[in-house]
Amino acid sequence: MLNYLWGFMIFIGIIVGVLGGNVAGIGNAAIDSSKEAVTLCIAMLGVMSMWTGLMQVAKKSGLVTSFTKALRPVIRFLFPDIPKDHIVNEYIASNMIANILGLGWAATPMGLMAMRELKKLNQNSNTASCDMCTLLIVNISSLQLIPVNIIAYRSQYGSVNPAEIILPGIIATSVSTLAGVIFATVARKLSRYK
Amino acid sequence: MSFIVYLSNYIIPFIFFYIIGYGMLTKTSIYDEFTKGAKDGFKVVLDIMPTLIGLMIAIGILRASGALNLLSKLLEPVTNLLHFPSELLPITLVKMFSSSAATSLLLDIYKEYGPDSYLGRLISIILSSTETIFYTMAVYFLAAGVKKTRYTLAGALVATLAGTIASIIITNMAF
Numbered sequence: 001m002l003n004y005l006w007g008f009m010i011f012i013g014i015i016v017g018v019l020g021g022n023v024a025g026i027g028n029a030a031i032d033s034s035k036e037a038v039t040l041c042i043a044m045l046g047v048m049s050m051w052t053g054l055m056q057v058a059k060k061s062g063l064v065t066s067f068t069k070a071l072r073p074v075i076r077f078l079f080p081d082i083p084k085d086h087i088v089n090e091y092i093a094s095n096m097i098a099n100i101l102g103l104g105w106a107a108t109p110m111g112l113m114a115m116r117e118l119k120k121l122n123q124n125s126n127t128a129s130c131d132m133c134t135l136l137i138v139n140i141s142s143l144q145l146i147p148v149n150i151i152a153y154r155s156q157y158g159s160v161n162p163a164e165i166i167l168p169g170i171i172a173t174s175v176s177t178l179a180g181v182i183f184a185t186v187a188r189k190l191s192r193y194k
Numbered sequence: 195m196s197f198i199v200y201l202s203n204y205i206i207p208f209i210f211f212y213i214i215g216y217g218m219l220t221k222t223s224i225y226d227e228f229t230k231g232a233k234d235g236f237k238v239v240l241d242i243m244p245t246l247i248g249l250m251i252a253i254g255i256l257r258a259s260g261a262l263n264l265l266s267k268l269l270e271p272v273t274n275l276l277h278f279p280s281e282l283l284p285i286t287l288v289k290m291f292s293s294s295a296a297t298s299l300l301l302d303i304y305k306e307y308g309p310d311s312y313l314g315r316l317i318s319i320i321l322s323s324t325e326t327i328f329y330t331m332a333v334y335f336l337a338a339g340v341k342k343t344r345y346t347l348a349g350a351l352v353a354t355l356a357g358t359i360a361s362i363i364i365t366n367m368a369f
Contacts, residue, residue: 002245002292002294002295005288005291005292005295006248006249006252009252009253009255010251010252012256012259012261013252013255013259014255014259016259016260016261016264017255017258017259017260017261020259020260020264022258022259022260023259025258025259026255026258026259028258029254029255029257029258029259030251030254030255032254033251033253033254034247034250034251036250036254036301037243037246037247037250037251038243038247040246040250040301041239041240041242041243044239045235045236045239048235048236048238048239049231049232049233049235049236050232050235051235052231052232052233052234052235052238053227053228053229053230053231053232053235054209054210054213054214054228054231055231056227056230056231056232056234057213057214057217057222057224057227057228057231058213058216058217059227059231060217060222060227061213061216061217061220061222061224061227062220063213063216063217105238105241108333111334112333112334112337112338115334115335115337115338115340116337116338118338119338119339119340125340126339126341126342127340127341127342127344128342128343128344128346132334132335132338132346133343133344133345133346135334136330136331136335136343136346136349136350137346137350137353139325139330139334140324140325140326140327140330140331140349140350140353140354141324141325141350141353141354141357142322142323142324142325142353142357144322146205146206146209147321147322149297150300150318150321150322153297153300153301153304153309154304154314157301157304157308157309158308159308159309159310159314160310161199161203161310162309163202163203163205163206164199164202164203164315165202165315165318165319165322166202166205166206167198167199167201167202167205167368168198168199168202168315168319168361168364168365168368169318169319169322169323171198171360171364172319172320172322172323172357172360172361172364173322173323173357175323175356175357175359175360176323176324176353176356176357176360177353178356179352179353179355179356179357180349180350180352180353180356183345183348183349183352183353184349187345187348187349191344191345
């Protein structure tokens with residue numbers, strides 16, 4: 001996907017630049033942007049490490065486990081077709097908690113394990129089960145409470161108050177998740193009538 | 195509605211207080227664990243660094259050539275109809291496919307208009323309330339070997355649209 005997108009962006013950029021007479025700026029922009037990416041990553045190292053460090057404390061102290069337990073009733077509601085004590089409940093809970101806490105890299109492996117188990121529950125069918133659809137929709141609706149990256153970028157580009165978007169972001173994210181959950185629940189009910 | 199911004203300032207201190215406090219109560223060696231976890235942050239950043247360099251170069255070229263301005267000009271009739279800023283349409287569309295490409299465009303918005311401008315705030319909130327649709331679907335369904343994804347895409351689009359509309363409303367109200 002990115003192979004095409006990236007090539008396309010550079011190609012269009014150079015063509016438009018030549019046609020519009022901005023060609024002198026292009027070389028400089030390429031060099032400056034590559035340097036800027038590194039500066040940004042150095043700044044991000046700080047904020048990201050602060051977050052992962054804090055999350056490690058939360059994990060080790062058992063806080064994450066207790067959050068995962070607290071999520072059980074939510075999972076029963078969202079995934080009514082999964083047997084109550086099935087291991088996939090754990091995978092889904094870990095996936096959601098990792099997403100909520102902004103640990104995307106930890107969320108994906110858990111999500112993929114959940115998908116494989118859901119496939120077994122679905123008689124290895126090639127068609128997605130309702131539970132799979134719900135898992136994907138909820139994941140895509142974004143669960144992350146604190147957008148750590150965005151706060152880091154805002155601070156790097158001189159925001160007076162980088163954290164001011166946290167609560168507005170939480171509200172918007174809740175709306176998108178709620179919309180996704182309503183859609184998934186209604187679609188599940190409708191597919192039963194078929 | 196400025197209390198939304200005001201309360202936002204309490205969230206990070208609260209998270210610190212809660213996690214560190216809980217760690218102390220459970221007698222976790224909090225500092226050792228913090229430093230251990232901080233190392234993971236390096237890995238995360240190093241992983242995205244090459245992608246970010248490549249994409250920021252591409253966006254830099256697009257900006258310098260005038261192609262990005264041209265694009266928002268071309269999109270203006272559509273976005274005016276939708277009451278959505280034309281500068282932000284490319285990034286909201288790109289975000290459906292690639293999160294890192296969207297990040298590079300986000301940084302371009304910050305550079306051009308500032309993170310505290312209306313556009314800067316709005317896009318910060320939009321990006322914190324949406325996820326990469328097609329990438330996530332590809333990874334998850336490929337791993338499970340599922341071909342027919344049924345209503346997943348429709349649901350994901352509904353959630354993304356709802357999040358984007360909510361972002362616009364909340365940005366207008368909070369700031």
